Amino acid sequence: MSQDRQLQLVTSVMISAGFAVSEKFTLRPRSFDLIARNNGTLIVIKVVTHIDSVSEEAAFDLDAISRHLGGVPLIVGERAREAELERGAVYVRYGIYAISVSTLYDYFVEKIPPLVYASPGGLYVNINGDALRELRERRNMSLGDLGQVLGVSRRTISKYESGMGTTLEVAIKIEEYFNTGVVESIEIVQREQKEAAPAAQETAAPPARGHEPGNPIEFLEELGIQLHTLRGAPFQALLTFDRHTILTGYGPAQKVVKRAALISNLSTIAKKHAMCIAPDFHHEKKIGRTLMIGEERLHAIEDGFELLDMLGE
Template sequence: MSQDRQLQLVTSVMITAGFDVSERFTIRPRSFDLIARNNGTLLVIKVVSHIDSVSEEGAFDLELISRHLGGVPLIVGERAREAELERGAVYVRYGIYAISPATLYDYFVEKIPPLVYASPGGLYVNIDGEVLRDLREKRNMSLGDLGQVLGVSRRTISKYEGGMGTTLDVAIRIEEFFNTGVVESIDLIRHEPPKAMEGEQKEVPIRSPMEYLEQLGMQLHTLHGAPFQALLMFEKHTILTGYGPAQKVVKRAALIGNLSKIAKKHAMCVITDYHKQKMIGRTLVIGEERLHRIENGFELLDLLGD
């Protein structure tokens, strides 16, 4: 669909939903394409073919403009990478919600909120933790009991009850087991600025992996002359940890894993020039960027296989 056609479609959807919509403008570069307002709700909308075309700088400007206007930023697009955006799914681009025109129509015209959000690895949903806890307690089930039913750890169940999201297939198993809904819908107009957008600074200093792990509440002991550079302690668990570029550290991963097996400890290598995660034997190899998305020590223990 052409840019002009897509803009016309988005404008039509917002007018049908009862919004007053601004005139289109052709000034380039532009951080947004339309402003729409209805009943106190103001949307600052960027319309694109590929949501990946929205740069970090562009997202920052869209966020900043929205904040100062008292509005909500929203990206409407057709594709992400090589795939079309799923209807009823919410994507995130640098902390800003991104949806398809069909999802826009469903939410604002049909009043059907999306339930699913897309993230690396698949589709996810938000669990209503209080509802899940009530359902579990009414059946006199412990965290471990429900974990066994769903094939996850008791710690993971605790996180679900605390509001952590889960994969679509786990949510379906929960709802089938209890025969009731536990998934929370996504409110597109309740936008909280991402941490990187708070204040007027665009650049936020990134802590080193070791500093970040300490921020997660782990005790850190650096070492010299050992196959691993650090020992991490958290909740009575010890993690043998290597750190550095892939060329230097990956060669050590198998050795660190072997040492951890003998010592009955965990093993991890943090790679500064790698962006994902994988297992090499017993060793979790995790990129620095992926590490910085971990929210607490328990999440890291889950990745380690605890």
């Protein structure tokens, strides 16, 4: 399936689920493809064919953008290594959940959360350890007794009750033996759930990233405005000040004017401010929600609050 077709499907799924979805953009390279929002939930989505093609740097940008926008990063793909992504399964790329379009549909439209996660060696599930312990104790079974039933050691049962995941085969045996469910679903929209399945994660420390040398707007930091430089987004930076976030593009006027409308659309979905800065622009105007401003005028502001007044609501 082509990426354009994938993007269309992902957009359709999110709209069907009641989300407002950003416009398609074709800038390359890009660390994300869509932003979707519904009832305060913001999802920053990267659409790929192979989830292994998402680099560490792209994943870092995707995660950073999501955090600053108050959203959740998500990768939607077709394949991992040589196999298609399983429906109802969650994969992880540099700590970010990756799922198929079918799983996306099940979760957001049908409200059916995935139950399994992929890890080296196969598919696994998370067990509700407290529920398992309670079921075992109700039957007056020791750890060893249950271990014999499942064909595992008493130490392994102890680990299950402490929150360790297990294989689908063992989970099915547990549920059939007790005739009740003990498998926990995976909540994609909750960032803290990324910690729920450590075996599925790839350990990778984010590279140190700050502003780049010679950044034309780094002087804003002197005004107490934080600058977060990005490499693969339609906006080259995120500015944060007084709990406000500003999607910011900069460069020659001819180029940033073309980005201004797109950045405006993204800021509308994300409910953030938008600004484009050009050293050769000598006016001040709005393109949609995006403030188009010259660098000289920007140098004249006294503090971040003045900038927020210029951006308006």
